[in-house]
Amino acid sequence: MISSHHLLCVLSIYNVACFYLIILYFFPQMNKRVAVEVDRLSDLPINVINLIQEYVHLDAAARMSILSSKWRYIWASHPKLLIYEHFSRNRNQSGIIHVINKILSNHSFGEPIKTFFLDIIPIHFSDHSLLDQWMLFLSKNGLLELTLKNNNNVNAPYKLPLCVYSIVLLQQLYLSNCILQPPSCNFRRLENISLTDVIFDLDNESSSCFVLCLPILKKLSFVRCRGLYPLNIHAPQLVSFSMSGRGSGTFNLHSILKCQKLDELIYYPQEEVSQNDEMINMPQLPIIFPKIRHFVFDRYSLKFMASGIVAKWLPRSFKTLNILHLCDLDLNNTEQMRYLVYLLTSCPNLSELCTVINYTKSNGLNASLSEIERCKNIKELNNLEILNLKEFQGSLKEFWFVMSVRASTPLLKKIIVSFHSGVDEEKASRIYQWLVCLTIMPGLPPNKPQIICEPLEKI
Numbered sequence: 001m002i003s004s005h006h007l008l009c010v011l012s013i014y015n016v017a018c019f020y021l022i023i024l025y026f027f028p029q030m031n032k033r034v035a036v037e038v039d040r041l042s043d044l045p046i047n048v049i050n051l052i053q054e055y056v057h058l059d060a061a062a063r064m065s066i067l068s069s070k071w072r073y074i075w076a077s078h079p080k081l082l083i084y085e086h087f088s089r090n091r092n093q094s095g096i097i098h099v100i101n102k103i104l105s106n107h108s109f110g111e112p113i114k115t116f117f118l119d120i121i122p123i124h125f126s127d128h129s130l131l132d133q134w135m136l137f138l139s140k141n142g143l144l145e146l147t148l149k150n151n152n153n154v155n156a157p158y159k160l161p162l163c164v165y166s167i168v169l170l171q172q173l174y175l176s177n178c179i180l181q182p183p184s185c186n187f188r189r190l191e192n193i194s195l196t197d198v199i200f201d202l203d204n205e206s207s208s209c210f211v212l213c214l215p216i217l218k219k220l221s222f223v224r225c226r227g228l229y230p231l232n233i234h235a236p237q238l239v240s241f242s243m244s245g246r247g248s249g250t251f252n253l254h255s256i257l258k259c260q261k262l263d264e265l266i267y268y269p270q271e272e273v274s275q276n277d278e279m280i281n282m283p284q285l286p287i288i289f290p291k292i293r294h295f296v297f298d299r300y301s302l303k304f305m306a307s308g309i310v311a312k313w314l315p316r317s318f319k320t321l322n323i324l325h326l327c328d329l330d331l332n333n334t335e336q337m338r339y340l341v342y343l344l345t346s347c348p349n350l351s352e353l354c355t356v357i358n359y360t361k362s363n364g365l366n367a368s369l370s371e372i373e374r375c376k377n378i379k380e381l382n383n384l385e386i387l388n389l390k391e392f393q394g395s396l397k398e399f400w401f402v403m404s405v406r407a408s409t410p411l412l413k414k415i416i417v418s419f420h421s422g423v424d425e426e427k428a429s430r431i432y433q434w435l436v437c438l439t440i441m442p443g444l445p446p447n448k449p450q451i452i453c454e455p456l457e458k459i
Helices: 004-026 028-043 046-054 056-064 093-106 125-139 162-166 284-286 299-306 332-343 369-377 379-384 396-406 427-437
Strands: 080-081 116-119 145-149 172-176 176-182 192-196 212-214 217-224 232-234 240-244 264-268 292-300 323-329 352-356 386-392 414-419 449-451
Touching: 004 427, 028 212, 080 093, 080 386, 116 125, 172 176, 176 284, 192 284, 192 323, 299 323, 299 332, 332 369, 352 396, 369 396, 396 427, 414 427
Parallel strands: 080 116, 116 145, 145 172, 172 192, 192 217, 212 232, 217 240, 240 264, 264 292, 292 323, 323 352, 352 386, 386 414, 414 449
Antiparallel strands: none
């Protein structure tokens, strides 16, 4: 990690370099005098020069080559090649391709590229074969981190070439709007994978037993990915698993059953999850993931996980769980409120509870205030310190929910509120006053939590 002091030093050097550039441009008669000062930049260690250039755009890094003979080609041989969208904003495709080819050629006999970030948007899908050539070059030169962004080309996903799967030293992989057709391979060094709008195109004949071996993977994130169900993941060191967006409900959760070190589970499918005989339900979770500390559920995963619960508490408690986020919680839905109570009664060490309220037309029974009030006598909330309320609208049921939770939380320190987009400043002010009154009503714990209202978003 770079310390703040180190960063300030780097930025100071960069400011001095920019000052010299201005002097050389506007006062050419001072070249000789300034040249002596600029030459001091040549004495900087190469790692410091590389660090400076990490904090500037590629254009600025290229212009800095006139500062010193030592800096002349460093911009094109930097171990990190980051081609962001703003770089290609005022360039045509041929110009972008020329720059990238030039930089890659400079790396042929010098320092290899360790980090490669490319926004694919300016590359037309008919020229994706050029990307394949770049990937082939990078795969042979010890690449550690690969990011390919293809967000705006929804109808033209980039198919990852086979050479990428052979990058032995790869540690970080971030992809969006790509097609993956991985062979039977093991990524021995991968520690972090983040996939958005990625399609898994697996061979139908072997997909039923397809296993992706990731022995030291720590973080895995799928957002709106498709073709996941046949995928089996072997990641014994996995700490964080995230699955969100439509299409996530098709993922076979049983593939992460052996992840005993899992600390964070985010399961946010945003659609109904199909019920089957192999599903994982909530009573199993404390047994399967004994070290879990952070849960993020939505209404669909809550229903899916809570299926089969008939008691008022779970057979085993989540003793390690500290943070619980519930998205799209519908206080009008009786079934959801019952699941919520069952879950809260099994979290004796919960320190933060976050709810995102989202009212919808319920197909089931409409929850009454007494149903919400069941949150009032949950002794397991004794350790709750933070109550985070998102998309708050100020309805009667929302206030009833806050008061019920407040009655069970003697150690509550903060109530953080972010308002729904339909709430104006006047209503937000009234909601704040009502919340203050609710927290000091007779019969509630004597502590007075701080009410924090986040600023309204400007539209």
